[in-house]
Amino acid sequence: MASLSGLCSSSPSLKPKTPLLKTTINSTPLKTSLAFPTRSRLEPIQSIAREISSDLSETNDKLPSKPKQGLTKDPTALWRRYVDWLYQHKELGLYLDVSRMGFNDEFVRDMEPRLQKAFKDMEELEKGAIANPDEGRMVGHYWLRNSSLAPNSFLKTQIDSTLDAVCKFAEEVVSGEIKPPSSPEGRFTQILSVGIGGSALGPQFVAEALAPDNPPLKIRFIDNTDPAGIDHQIAQLGPELASTLVIVISKSGGTPETRNGLLEVQKAFRDAGLEFAKQGVAITQENSLLDNAARIEGWLARFPMFDWVGGRTSEMSAVGLLPAALQGIDIREMLAGASLMDEANRITVLRDNPAAMLALCWYWASDGIGSKDMVVLPYKDSLLLFSRYLQQLVMESIGKEFDLDGNRVNQGLTVYGNKGSTDQHAYIQQLREGVHNFFVTFIEVLRDRPPGHDWELEPGVTCGDYLFGMLQGTRSALYANDRESITVTVQEVTPRSVGALVALYERAVGIYASLININAYHQPGVEAGKKAAGEVLALQKRVLAVLNEASCKEPVEPLTLEEVAERCHAEEDVEMIYKIVAHMAANDRALIAEGSCGSPRSIKVFLGECNVDDSYA
Numbered sequence: 001m002a003s004l005s006g007l008c009s010s011s012p013s014l015k016p017k018t019p020l021l022k023t024t025i026n027s028t029p030l031k032t033s034l035a036f037p038t039r040s041r042l043e044p045i046q047s048i049a050r051e052i053s054s055d056l057s058e059t060n061d062k063l064p065s066k067p068k069q070g071l072t073k074d075p076t077a078l079w080r081r082y083v084d085w086l087y088q089h090k091e092l093g094l095y096l097d098v099s100r101m102g103f104n105d106e107f108v109r110d111m112e113p114r115l116q117k118a119f120k121d122m123e124e125l126e127k128g129a130i131a132n133p134d135e136g137r138m139v140g141h142y143w144l145r146n147s148s149l150a151p152n153s154f155l156k157t158q159i160d161s162t163l164d165a166v167c168k169f170a171e172e173v174v175s176g177e178i179k180p181p182s183s184p185e186g187r188f189t190q191i192l193s194v195g196i197g198g199s200a201l202g203p204q205f206v207a208e209a210l211a212p213d214n215p216p217l218k219i220r221f222i223d224n225t226d227p228a229g230i231d232h233q234i235a236q237l238g239p240e241l242a243s244t245l246v247i248v249i250s251k252s253g254g255t256p257e258t259r260n261g262l263l264e265v266q267k268a269f270r271d272a273g274l275e276f277a278k279q280g281v282a283i284t285q286e287n288s289l290l291d292n293a294a295r296i297e298g299w300l301a302r303f304p305m306f307d308w309v310g311g312r313t314s315e316m317s318a319v320g321l322l323p324a325a326l327q328g329i330d331i332r333e334m335l336a337g338a339s340l341m342d343e344a345n346r347i348t349v350l351r352d353n354p355a356a357m358l359a360l361c362w363y364w365a366s367d368g369i370g371s372k373d374m375v376v377l378p379y380k381d382s383l384l385l386f387s388r389y390l391q392q393l394v395m396e397s398i399g400k401e402f403d404l405d406g407n408r409v410n411q412g413l414t415v416y417g418n419k420g421s422t423d424q425h426a427y428i429q430q431l432r433e434g435v436h437n438f439f440v441t442f443i444e445v446l447r448d449r450p451p452g453h454d455w456e457l458e459p460g461v462t463c464g465d466y467l468f469g470m471l472q473g474t475r476s477a478l479y480a481n482d483r484e485s486i487t488v489t490v491q492e493v494t495p496r497s498v499g500a501l502v503a504l505y506e507r508a509v510g511i512y513a514s515l516i517n518i519n520a521y522h523q524p525g526v527e528a529g530k531k532a533a534g535e536v537l538a539l540q541k542r543v544l545a546v547l548n549e550a551s552c553k554e555p556v557e558p559l560t561l562e563e564v565a566e567r568c569h570a571e572e573d574v575e576m577i578y579k580i581v582a583h584m585a586a587n588d589r590a591l592i593a594e595g596s597c598g599s600p601r602s603i604k605v606f607l608g609e610c611n612v613d614d615s616y617a
């Protein structure tokens with residue numbers, strides 16, 4: 001867990017970077033694929049897959065080879081394939097069509113042992129196994145929508161009581177029973193959610209997908225440490241800051257961006273003469289720095305985040321449920337949708353298990369090594385953020401350097417996309433005709449708009465028919481050019497279907513991770529960037545101390561970058577010192593006495609004011 005002050009107190013000097021380790025898997029595709037013209041890349045990918053397969057063979061069954069073949073274009077065969085493979089979840093009204101993926105029976109047969117192992121792994125995980133071995137943690141997001149699955153009664157009670165507390169608090173806020181102390185409206189009208197990554201993406205997706213046109217509380221987000229972005233959110237609130245419920249979300253309670261967002265918001269409250277604690281809510285692990293601060297300062301409410309729920313799978317915890325409930329979204333329906341989907345995904349027969357079908361398709365398309373990207377295209381504006389949400393869920397889970405046996409595998413599955421038909425006017429040209437490095441997942445919503453509002457904008461055709469036509473047309477056009485696609489269809493965008501979609505992809509990630517033998521539940525790579533950021537800020541403090549000392553002299557002594565570096569005992573970091581100085585100069589916190597930032601060697605720099613307390617030292 002990062003500490004609140006950790007960003008600025010890391011190691012005192014920037015270490016020279018060690019060169020990146022070259023790996024077999026990294027270098028092989030480069031070498032091999034360079035020998036082939038672009039259109040013939042399938043073969044090298046297969047050979048890489050085979051190579052990796054032999055690496056994994058000690059712990060896994062032999063990797064099924066992907067037969068080289070074109071996609072069938074025979075309409076009768078395609079229709080048969082469509083009907084044979086169509087998955088339907090009757091109660092959820094959800095369909096999964098994998099007919100436009102080119103896998104064959106042999107591949108499915110070969111994958112069966114791995115799938116059965118994945119089902120077993122998921123069963124163990126749900127029973128409370130330490131499925132995240134590196135962090136020694138259980139992985140329990142599935143219990144959140146069916147607490148009776150929790151491995152002990154203590155966890156069950158925690159889940160149930162948190163859900164009850166979320167519902168009660170939301171009801172009291174919406175009804176005005178809990179009110180802000182000094183708002184003329186007499187009730188909370190806005191939510192300002194402060195959080196990042198898994199503590200933002202789920203709530204953002206769900207708000208966009210499900211919030212009614214006029215929610216009881218409108219939501220906005222601070223999900224970065226960009227001061228201009230923060231100012232914008234606060235300025236947009238204007239006088240309504242007095243009726244804003246600020247929800248600070250951080251599992252660890254120590255993420256620097258979230259800490260900064262909180263400090264900025266607290267300052268805005270002070271500037272407006274408002275008492276933050278009366279309007280602040282914390283969602284975090286018990287006894288985290290955030291939790292302790294909220295308790296000591298007497299914030300309006302605190303809700304727990306559980307150790308065994310990862311940030312990117314926290315949408316069904318208080319993280320996602322509280323903001324949703326405050327916007328008038330039926331969270332019990334979301335949970336019901338997720339729970340129904342989970343039940344289906346426990347079935348150990350491939351064709352009856354939509355998450356397994358997805359995972360199998362991912363494996364097929366990307367050779368189990370991420371050789372193709374997943375383009376997610378919901379044809380529905382309200383699902384715009386689904387691909388962004390999935391980007392973290394999939395890429396932070398799957399993008400791993402090592403497998404569970406410690407082999408370097410550099411795994412991943414790249415996800416991107418926005419929405420159709422809009423993206424047809426942006427990059428679908430490349431998908432149809434350009435580099436063949438992707439497969440598509442269409443998300444189709446059958447209901448165009450609420451009943452009673454539709455009209456024909458030309459004889460026999462509605463606006464929604466166009467959207468439908470665009471999706472079907474793009475799917476066909478891509479397939480005609482051998483571009484594979486999956487289609488997930490839901491009847492409507494409802495709390496139930498959104499809950500089901502979240503659960504579908506959470507499980508697909510879990511199953512896929514098992515198929516490729518990686519830990520989907522940790523994120524060791526994220527720490528490197530955070531640590532480096534801490535080192536930059538530590539260096540900045542030393543630069544400030546050196547500049548301050550020189551600027552307190554009579555007369556002021558402007559310094560070259562080399563002089564600053566030397567006095568910081570960080571000669572090897574002169575480039576970073578240049579960047580620090582340029583950034584401070586752009587923000588009027590350092591003054592350039594001579595030269596210009598365009599020619600770094602010419603610069604002489606000093607501080608406009610001498611800080612006599614020398615608080616930088």
Ligand SMILES: O=P(O)(O)OC[C@H]1O[C@H](O)[C@H](O)[C@@H](O)[C@@H]1O
Nearest residue numbers: 197198199250251252255311526
């Ligand atoms: O919820 P927090 O502890 O503030 O973490 C927020 C995010 O930060 C990290 O960088 C992780 O990579 C994410 O998985 C996490 O969701």
